[in-house]
Amino acid sequence: MxxxxxxxxxxxxxxxxxxxxxxxxxxxxxxxxxxxxxxxxxxxxxxxxxxxxxxxxxxxxxxxxxxxxxxxxxxxxxxxxxxxxxxxxxxxxxxxxxxxxxxxxxxxxxxxxxxxxxxxxxxxxxxxxxxxxxxxxxxxxxxxxxxxxxxxxxxxxxxxxxxxxxxxxxxxxxxxxxxxxxxxxxxGRPTAARACPPLPVPAVWSPDLGFAGPDAEPVALARAAAGRLADAGLVRLVRPSSSPELLDPAPAWLTLRTPGADPAGAHRVRAENDRRLDALFARADLLLTPTAPTAPHGHDGPGEVYSTALTWAFNVSGHPALSLPAGFGADGCPAGLQLVAPHGREDLLLAVAAEAERRGVATSG
The missing domain is CATH 3.90.1300.10 (Amidase signature (AS) domain)
Incomplete structure (x- = not known):
């Protein structure tokens, strides 16, 4: 055509x-x-x-x-x-x-x-x-x-x-x-420029990154999607000694976005979270979380939980991240599973997402 x-x-x-x-x-x-x-x-x-x-x-x-x-x-x-x-x-x-x-x-x-x-x-x-x-x-x-x-x-x-x-x-x-x-x-490079690690890829699951307060339903939908990836042999869920915990990036993000604000505190949060993420990615190739902490809100505005609660940490840290469809809530609206990879590993995110689709694991519209 x-x-x-x-x-x-x-x-x-x-x-x-x-x-x-x-x-x-x-x-x-x-x-x-x-x-x-x-x-x-x-x-x-x-x-x-x-x-x-x-x-x-x-x-x-x-x-x-x-x-x-x-x-x-x-x-x-x-x-x-x-x-x-x-x-x-x-x-x-x-x-x-x-x-x-x-x-x-x-x-x-x-x-x-x-x-x-x-x-x-x-x-x-x-x-x-x-x-x-x-x-x-x-x-x-x-x-x-x-x-x-x-x-x-x-x-x-x-x-x-x-x-x-x-x-x-x-x-x-x-x-x-x-x-x-x-x-x-x-x-300007093929997605296979770096070889994808043998499947299953070691992955760590976190419902809240140690600071967010997500609703139960998006957590359950994302956890079920992570389980499907594991059942399909795409990821191997690593059980850490404790749930991954980051410092809440909200104050750091807001400071960095405010002209004239003193960035010293934001840089300290960034450095500490970078250290914790480095330790996480030393034992796993992926971090899995819900993408959003709530279902889509109405046009009258969000509630008290920032919709960015589980995403903006990776804008501060710079890690690549991908949202994969994770099913539908009771209200009929979709939810997402967030996959986070080490710096420069977009190829890994795309390879896992593509394999999930090929095997019918991903749930999309």
């Missing part, structure tokens, strides 16, 4: 669905079709770009720069996805061209954020891939709450406009294979 035909179908789906979902800030119909025609011309001329004609969405109106490697590989950007804006006081909300972004599983629930529209566009089947940015969980939380795969890369691996160094690029996809295709494209 020609790229023009693929993109035209995607644009038609967006036109039908977006007035309800509000996943897009802007849709670039004419430009997308022109770009798709250029891709078709390249293919006819004998060029075979690896992402020829793949429709992608970019996070926010300024997301095209992060998508440049995808476009160079033949992908076609169809629009900018919603992010928090006026009328969205919570970072877990999004505001699209037609109004407040809704969770595709339950319209009365938030999709998570700040990559809100990206997760919705992927979960609803509007695009197979959407770019994101993750400064505290902004890729992984909406991935969990919308039932898709969300990858945050190692901090500092790519240039970032974030002066704090907390934010890292990421991607939201329906499959681990699509996330791997994104990683190959943006990193």
């Amino acid at each position: 020609r790229a023009v035909d693929v993109v035209a179908r995607v644009l038609a789906r967006i036109e039908r669905a977006d007035p309800v979902l509000c996943a897009f800030l802007e849709v670039w119909g004419e430009e997308a079709l022109r770009r798709a025609d250029e891709v078709d011309t390249r293919v006819v001329a004998g060029d075979r770009p690896p992402l020829a004609g793949v429709p992608v969405a970019v996070k926010g109106r300024h997301g095209l720069r992060a998508a440049e490697p995808l476009l160079a590989a033949g992908a076609v950007a169809v629009g900018a996805t919603s992010v928090p804006g006026p009328g969205t006081p919570w970072q877990t909300w999004g505001l699209g061209a037609h109004g407040r972004t809704v969770n595709p599983w339950r319209a009365d629930r938030t999709p998570g954020g700040s990559s809100a529209g990206a997760a919705v566009a992927v979960a609803a089947g509007l695009v197979p891939l959407a770019t994101g940015g993750d400064g505290a969980g902004s890729v992984r939380i909406p991935a969990a709450w919308c039932g898709v795969v969300g990858l945050k890369v190692t901090g500092g691996r790519f240039p970032s406009a974030d002066r704090t160094g907390l934010a890292a690029p990421g991607v939201l996809t329906r499959t681990a294979a699509d996330a791997a295709a994104w990683w190959r494209t943006v990193s």
Whole structure:
């Protein structure tokens, strides 16, 4: 099928669905079709770009720069996805061209954020891939709450406009294979550049990282997903002498984000957590946790528990992390299992996620 035909179908789906979902800030119909025609011309001329004609969405109106490697590989950007804006006081909300972004599983629930529209566009089947940015969980939380795969890369691996160094690029996809295709494209290396350790991979489970207060249901769903990975022979759950315990990163994260604040205390928290994580990864290759501590909240706002409680530690530490679908709660909304790996081991996260899909272990929308 020609790229023009693929993109035209995607644009038609967006036109039908977006007035309800509000996943897009802007849709670039004419430009997308022109770009798709250029891709078709390249293919006819004998060029075979690896992402020829793949429709992608970019996070926010300024997301095209992060998508440049995808476009160079033949992908076609169809629009900018919603992010928090006026009328969205919570970072877990999004505001699209037609109004407040809704969770595709339950319209009365938030999709998570700040990559809100990206997760919705992927979960609803509007695009197979959407770019994101993750400064505290902004890729992984909406991935969990919308039932898709969300990858945050190692901090500092790519240039970032974030002066704090907390934010890292990421991607939201329906499959681990699509996330791997994104990683190959943006990193310029095959996902198998480093050999995946023999399965099962040693992994440590933690429901709360020693400080968070997650609700029982997302913990149970994530623990069950970890058990399925173990039963399938993908991970071997290591029983540590004590549950992994980190210092709560919230004060450190907030300090680092506050201009003029004294960072000394934040650096001490970061150094101590780095030491504890180094010790953990000396005996295991993966750390498994729930992605979010609660189910998706309503549009009236979250409760007392930060949705970032289990994710932002790894923005402070810089470890790569991936949210894998972990099933559905009693409210019908998805939950996620977070996989955290040593620095630079995106290949390991993607390999385990892909094998989970191949064996039917992952539970996605």
